Amino acid sequence: MTTQAASIRHPVAAFYLYYIALYAPVAITISFFPLWIRAQGLDDRQTGLVMxxxxxxxxxxxxxxxxxxDQYRSRKAILLALVGGSVLSAGLLFSAEGFVGVLLVFLATKAFSASLIPLSESMALAGVPRYGLDFGRLRSAGSMSVVAVSVALGWLVDRAGTEVIAIAFLVTYLGQGILALMLPNDDIAVRHTVKGPLLQVLQVPGFSLFLASAAVSQACHGFFYSYSALYWKSVGFSASTIGYLWALGVLAEITAFTCGSLLAARISPPALIALACAAGVLRWSLTGLAQTPGVAMLAQLLQGATLGFTQLGAAQYVRTRVPAQVLSSGTGLYAACTGLLTAACVFAGSFLFASVGGRAFLLTAAMCAVGLAAALVLRAREARLMDVAGAG
Structure with missing residues (x-):
């Protein structure tokens, strides 16, 4: 084996191990963290407001x-600082009391952890041509981590109570910090300052339609993360059953991510996002009716399309449409728009869920219908531009 080949394989292995650690605390946040919040004495509306x-x-x-x-051009250094802050703030969970205490500690944790995925994705997307990374399979490693953590934590919560959730949260961030140290340095020599990186991204043709489709689809999952465990618990599902349902959904997305390179080679990013939104209309409608494990299982199987296709389409769109020098700004803006939409629908859900229960998921079904329309317009726009370019 040549030295060059060895130098390429090591970064690839480091990325795979890191992605397993990256999605471990995510699994806790999206599956069982709302139960921990409720265990601190907060009601449904306060829990929704915190999220x-x-x-x-x-x-x-x-x-x-x-x-x-993009300005500093050393993503790894920034990543390590964010993970360190996440560890310190997660440690404060053990002293959080009441609504104000839980809110402040959760916000401190989010202040550091919110950018970990988009920043990590910008590093991974930059590594696609550099190291030969397959983003879909890399992302599937993160999904496998979600499966393992969801099942294991569901088992632990049933036996040890919700206190174990905070412990798992801290341990997983510590593991992420250790594995982040193994990532290759991605420092790039700065020849000139990148001017207005956010404005450059917003000026990409069709980027607003991309946000109106992919970010909407992704935001619907944020709503699901906030209320699914509470909803399933209210209709009598055990914590172990909830963990298995999460595992089923993530197994479906792993299948989608594993086939990601084949999909991306045959389907354009806007078409993938349109398929995700169409599946979202069906999935969230079913979830609102999922008062039996059978219906919930069917809804969870659609996660391969709703989440897998959304993230594959978004990653391919950003990698191929956004200029390389503002890649981190592109992933950051996408994550910010997703966060804004998530915050809006989760806040609305804090009132809807308390009033109508699972029917609140019809809100996300309607949002996906809007996202589908935007994705179809983006697909048609890009097709016209290709026709014009071909005719020229």
Whole structure:
């Protein structure tokens, strides 16, 4: 084996291990963290407000971190600082009391952790041509981590109570910090300052339609993360059953991510996002009716389309349409828009869920219908531009 080949394989292995650690705390946040919040004495509306304000904070943090990364050009250094802050703030969970205490600690954690995924994705997308990374398979490693953590944590919560959720949260961030140290340095020599990175991204043709489709589809999952465990618990599902349902959904998305390179080669990013939104209309409608495990299982199987296709389409769109020098700003803006939409619908859901229960998921079904329309317009727009270019 040549030295060059060895130098390429090591970064690839480091990325795969890191992505497993990256999505471990995500699994806790989206599956069982609302139960921990409720265990601190907060009601449904207060729980929804905490989650919504956390998503809203990401709107401010993500574009700023993305722009800084493009200016500073050392994503790994910024990533390590964010993981360190996440560890310290997660440690404060053990002293959080009451609504104000839980809110402040959760916001502190989100301030550091909100940008971890978009910043990590910008590093991974930059590594696609550099190291030969397959983004879909890399992302599937993160999904496998979600499966393992969801099942294991569901088992632990049933036996040890909700206190174990905070412990798992801290441990997973510590593991992420250790594996982040193994990532390759991605420092790039700065020849000139990148001017207006956020404005450059917004000027990409069709980027607003991309946000109106992909970010909407992604935001619907944020709503699901906030209320699914509470909803399933209210209709009598055990914590173990909830963990298995999460695992089923993530297994479906793993299948989609594993086939990601084949899909991306045959289907344009706008078409993939349109398929995701169409599946979202069906999935969220079913989820609102999922008072039996059978219907819930069917809804969860659609996660391969709703989440897998959304993230594959978004990653391919950003990688191929956004200029390389503002890649972190592109992922940051996408994450910020997703956070804004998530915060809005989670906040609305804090009132709807308390009033109508699972029927609140019809809100996300309607949002996906809007996202589908935007994705179809973007697909048609790009097709016309290709026809014009071909005729020229």
């Amino acid at each position: 919504a304000l956390g998503a809203a904070l990401a709107v401010l943090v993500n574009p700023a971190v993305g722009a800084i990364a």
